[in-house]
């Protein structure tokens with residue numbers, strides 16, 4: 076499969092990892108758009124945020140994604156940060172494997 080984030084999850088492609096658990100990885104964006112720019116990525120391939128079903132299962136997946144993004148952001152010791160998800164080509168999404176951008180400003 077040609078998904079770059081799946082290759083990072085499986086360690087076939089390199090990344091500057093900052094976090095990993097059983098369900099997520101987080102690594103530095105290769106083209107940072109803020110002083111600290113980290114991507115939080117579920118290990119299971121889901122193309123885009125709007126593919127999560129509008130069900131309790133979808134709610135759990137979204138909750139886990141944002142809980143993890145918040146946890147990673149806290150461990151980065153930032154003064155403030157922004158969480159962004161781009162959804163669809165028109166929404167600015169370039170990599171079609173769900174990810175939350177953490178864009179932050181260090182202390």
Ligand code: AMP
Pocket residue numbers: 079088090103104105106107114160161167168169170171
């Ligand atoms: P989006 O536009 O929301 O799909 O964001 C995709 C992000 O992934 C961009 O900020 C890219 O710089 C970043 N990106 C693409 N390929 C890699 C890679 N191999 N390692 C780290 N970040 C990447």
Ligand code: ZN
Pocket residue numbers: 078079080081082120121171172
């Ligand atoms: Zn993928």
